[in-house]
Amino acid sequence: MTLLQARDLVTTFHTAGGPVEAVRDVSFDLDAGETLALVGESGSGKSVTALSLLNMVRPPGRIERGEVLLDGRDLLKLGEAEMRTVRGGELSMIFQDPVSSLNPLLKVRAQLTEAVLAHRRMPRRAAEQRAVELMTRVGIPDPEARLSDHPLAFSGGMAQRVMIAMALAGEPKVIIADEPTTALDVTIQAQILELLAELNRENGTAVILITHNLGIVARLCQRVAVMYKGEIVEQGTTDEIFTAPRHTYTKELLAATPSLRRPRPPMPAPEKPEPLLEVRELTKSYRSRGRTLQAVAGVSFEVGRGETVGLVGESGCGKSTIAKLVLGIEEPTSGHISYGGSPVTGLRGAAQRAYNSRVQLVFQNPMSSLNPRMTVGQAIGEPLRVRGSDTSRVAELLELVGLPASAAGRYPHEFSGGQRQRIVIARALAVEPELIVCDEAVAALDVSLQAQIIALLRDLQARLGLSYLFIGHDLASVRDVSARMLVMYLGEIVESGPSDEVTATPLHPYAASLLSSVPEPDPQVERERERIVLRGEVPTPLDPPPGCRFHTRCPIGPLARPGRTICRTDKPPLLQVSPGRAAACHFPGELKEDSCAH
Amino acid sequence: MNGLLRGFRSPEARIGLAVVVVVLGAGLLAPLLAPHSPYAQTSGTFLPPSATHWLGTDEYGRDLFSRVLYGIRQDLLVGAVAVPIGAVAGTVLGLLSTVWGWLDTVIQRLFDVTLAFTSLVMGVTVAAVIGPGLPAVLITVGLVNVPLFGRLTRNAVKSLQTRDYVTAARIVGVRPVRLLFRHLLPNALDALVVQAALSLSLAVFIEGAMSFVGIGVRPPEPSLGSLLRTSITFLDRSPLYALAPMVVVTALVLAFNLIGDGLTKGLLRR
Incomplete structure (x- = not known):
């Protein structure tokens, strides 16, 4: 039985640069108890579609036409007061960042009972009782005590559970989950996905899952709608989409998604590599308010010349600290790092600069790792200039990372995330390093771009004989390079x-x-x-x-x-x-x- | 589009800029626009507005309109000389305090001391030391601005230092001085420009306040503050006397604040 229908939905953003159609003629059906995935890369209109379903598009965005039928009722024709009973009632939503979706100043009890009372009149006592039930339902241990906590006392995974509990307060028929696990670690993501699957199975709550991760779709969803540039280019059952994709974009997306089961491309594995970087018994502790946080606790490893070593772990496991220690940005508390046989610790001034001309870093977020006030040419030319080398190599470096030489005159904001990451790589290459530390270098990119950047890194390795320390949380992409x-x-x-x-x-x-x-x-x-x-x-x-x-x-x-x-x-x-x-x-x-x- | 540029194009900033241009333009062109000398005394005291004296005359029969025009020039001077000097001094101190930890402590405590004075108390102190007059106003405005710009620069640079692109620049071998002037300062500039607009408004206010209490520009030299001060005595005989300088001071302060608001908005909107 069809529960929710979107019909020819069009949402346009009226920006200073002219109207942008974020959602174009989107239509789909959702049956009761079904799980539907809206898949696509960032900017494809997934989230705007979700907001349009709830009639929550803010100016400069506007729903131009179309209808959203919930049990035959057009939600877009409802008044704001009526719509409020639908939102969080029949139709609930959970967001990507649970911690910022909760009011930090109110205890969870207040927020949860408020959500309960918003949809049903009942005595406050009963509402609090219901809050405890909801907390238990979403698997929060010790619910009575945790209700008295403020949201900041909850970890990301637990906060997302609280969000789900709030979404369940109005006993919704449909939950719209917008990238609900993107901000979470993999093991926590698995827990949340399990919870959503369970709610769907046991309560028959239909789920619209918005995600860019096809693995999650395969795990959780019965049907898939693939979005590209504001349009649904293909929809079908999950099996159809995965085994027989018809649209080229779907095919590309599937091919780009890293998989642990797909044989990985051949990798140069030097027989007995000459050790380049050697790390011995490395520890790093931070002191704060009399407490010691040991970020790295006795780590030893080496990276050979021409080799790629992957470093995998969840957030807070110390992998980024290792990157900083290896680059000499921070000093280890104890242990040794040596590069090409000579110690790296305690370098300053010229010695530090000399070391960094052999070891470079590529950051996670290509948006923040380029100076917004410098053109691409200036950014890539800077390492050359400070070394007194020939800045005419900028064009050559741009070409090396697959960008046109004309890019040099433009500013970083004119480029997409993937292109910026190429610029960052070109800047690192300008000093002609031997080892590049990639700290979550592809984590902020869409899958298709991830695949491209990984291919670029591999190609550069083959051409320039580079070594990589590739740090990441995504096992599949780390496996693919290292x-x-x-x-x-x-x-x-x-x-x-x-x-x-x-x-x-x-x-x-x-x-x-x-x-x-x-x-x-x-x-x-x-x-x-x-x-x-x-x-x-x-x-x-x-x-x-x-x-x-x-x-x-x-x-x-x-x-x-x-x-x-x-x-x-x-x-x-x-x-x-x-x-x-x-x-x-x-x-x-x-x-x-x-x-x-x- | 650049945030500052977008800020300057906001409605608030446009209105503010228009007022500033008109008022300051009038001050700048006072010798051409003023119908009379601001010092020429006539026998007609406290004349009401007329075709020859647009705003009437004061207690010595001087033309009020001309005196207001010339009065604006003092603010022009304070804004064009004292604010930039204070801003540059503050920015340099702010930058220095990001380089060495011990110097940071010294400079920050100095800023604390200067900030503890409200601007008028600072003015009284300066006037007590060097005597009342325009120089006292200039020094006060400069001094008041040093910690404002200093704190702002320091905090902006401190927060920028943890940005990835700054780390990136350091590890490709950029030396500290270049790092400061190529990566840190240009990105801190937005905040400084907003502060400059607010500081100009503060400068007009301080000149008005100091001259009003009699430690700034002193009669017969016209300034917006000194005109206000004298006019108070004759409020019952000639209410218009106080009105003109008051309107101009308010308009200028408001206009600079509007520009500051507009810039902030432009920078915040993405």
Whole structure:
């Protein structure tokens, strides 16, 4: 039975530069209890479509025509007062950034009971009781106590649960989820997706999921509508779209999506690479208000000449700190870093500049890593100029990263995210480095651009013999570029080995759960897969658990097997398990996801 | 489009700019526009407005319109000399305090001390030291602006220092001085321009206040503040006397504030 229908929806933004049609003749049906995905890259009109459904488009945007029928009623013709009962009532929405969607000054109790009371008259007591039920429903432990907390006391994952609880307060028939897990770590994302699937299954709540991640679509959705430049270019069941895409854009999107199951492109793996960067027992602690935060806790690894080493972990695991230490932006608390045999720590002035002409950095956010007041030519020419080299190489560098020489005269804001990342890479290449540290270098880009930048990095490696330390949270894209991989958890390396082996047969239970959390862009696989969903949250590095740092969440640790007290008391060292592979676990290789083979 | 440019094109800034251009233009062209000498005394005191004396005359029979026009020139001078000097001094101190930690402490405490004086108290202090007059006004306006620009520059630079593009510049080998002038200062400029508009408004206000209490520009020299001061005595005989300088001061202060608001809006809107 059709529950929600969008008919020829057109939403236009009347900007100073002329009207922009953000949504063009969008039509789709949503059946009761169905999960529909709206897929597309940033700027394709997904979010504006969602706002149009709720009649919440703000000026300069305007819904020009079309209808949104909910049970046959046209929502766009309703008055604002009526519409308010629909929003959060029959039709609820959850957003990407849960923490900023909650009022930081009000306790969760107040916000949740307010949401309950907004849609049903009942005594305050009953509403608070309902709030507790909702908190329990979305899996927040100790709901009574947590209701008295302010939103900032909640982690990202827990805050998103609160948002979902608020969305459920009016017992909606449809939940519109706009990139609900994009701001979250993979293991937390898996938990939230599980929750949404459960709500859909058990309460029959229909879900419109807006996402750019095809893996999530494969896991959660029955039908897919692919959006491109404001239009729905293709829709169908998830199986149809994934197995027999018709539109070229859909095909490109599927091809660009990184997958752990697709064979990765061949990779230059030097037999016995000459070690370039050597890191030994590196630690970094920050002190703040008398407390010590150990961001990096005894990490050792090396990167060989011409090699790419991947460093994977969730937010807060210390991977970006390692990038800063390796570049000499920050000084380690203890341990050694040496480059080409000479120590890197304590460099200043000319020595630091000399070192940085061999080791460069590419940042996560290409929007913030270019000076808005300098033209592209000035930005790329600057490293040349300060070295007294010939600035005429700018054109050559632009060409190297696939941009026209005419780009030099323009300003960064005139370029798209992917192009800017190319400019950042060109600037790094200007000093002719040997090693480039890529700190989440593709995380802020759309998948199709990610694939392009990764291809560029690989091509540059082949041409210039570069080495990379590729830091990321996305296992699939890290695997695609790196020959070897290091997995980090709470400041420590828990597993290392050749990338394809680590992703095929992980030894450490954290690596295994991380792999299991990554949704595959294949509905067949996602249906048959038995997933390891980690419980709980990453502990704070201010107070890491004793013994094995992972034991508080480990599916094969003392939580699941009470006899394993060793995990609580003894820290497992990173030991070689088989040639080239090491894991820091007392029981390596025990946890496997059955369907995780190639 | 550039944020500042967009700010200058906002309705507020356009109105503000129009008023400023008209008023300051009138002051600048006073020798050409004024129908009489601002010092020429006639026997007709407290004359009502007429064709020869557009705003009437004052207690010595001088033409009020001409005196107001010449009065604007004092504000022009304060705005064109004292504000830029204060702004540059403040910006330089602000920049210096981002370079060395110990100097930061010293400079910030100095700023604290200067900020603790309200502008009029500062004016009284300056006048007590060097004596009342236009120089006292100039020095006061300059001094008041130093910590305003200093704090702003320091905070802007401090927050810019953590930007990725600054880190990027450092690790491609850009030295501190170039970093400051090529990457940090240009990006802090927006905030400084907004402050400049507000500082001009403050300058007009301070000149008015100091001359009004008698420690700024002193009669017979006309200034908006000194005209107001004298007019108070004759409020019952000639209410128009006070009105003209008051309107001009208010218009200028308001106009500069409007420009500041417009600029802020332009910068905030993305």
